[in-house]
Amino acid sequence: xxxxxxVVHILLALGIIGFVMLQQGKGADAGASFGxxxxxxxxxxxxxxxxxxxxxxxxxxxxxxxxxxxGVYAKHKADxxxxxxxxxxxxxxxxxxxxxVVEEYVPPSDAPDLDASAANEPAADKAN
Numbered sequence: 001x002x003x004x005x006x007v008v009h010i011l012l013a014l015g016i017i018g019f020v021m022l023q024q025g026k027g028a029d030a031g032a033s034f035g036x037x038x039x040x041x042x043x044x045x046x047x048x049x050x051x052x053x054x055x056x057x058x059x060x061x062x063x064x065x066x067x068x069x070x071g072v073y074a075k076h077k078a079d080x081x082x083x084x085x086x087x088x089x090x091x092x093x094x095x096x097x098x099x100x101v102v103e104e105y106v107p108p109s110d111a112p113d114l115d116a117s118a119a120n121e122p123a124a125d126k127a128n
Contacts, residue, residue: 006070012062012063015059016060023053
């Protein structure tokens with residue numbers, strides 16, 4: 001259900017973008033450039049709206065509704081995750097048994113000690 005709402009949400013967003021790009025600005029009429037009185041009204045010279053503006057309003061309302069629905073789904077998911085809580089002591093003990101113990105690495109006794117051998121070497125002759 002969430003994926004269906006998400007797909008509708010994306011389609012509504014793309015529809016809003018498309019319809020807004022198709023609309024002409026209120027000041028773009030030829031009469032507005034010559035100081036026509038109709039361009040100074042509240043709704044512009046086109047009246048209270050045409051097909052594009054009404055469709056954009058409906059798409060925006062649908063976008064708002066799908067946004068709320070996705071928010072409700074996100075809250076329900078967050079609540080279900082928080083109900084899981086901290087694992088019990090039994091679960092922790094079982095996990096500790098399954099994890100292998102790693103001991104500290106001890107080199108073999110026949111390995112050369114690099115720090116001691118570097119300290120015993122004579123310094124290089126720098127006079128050359």
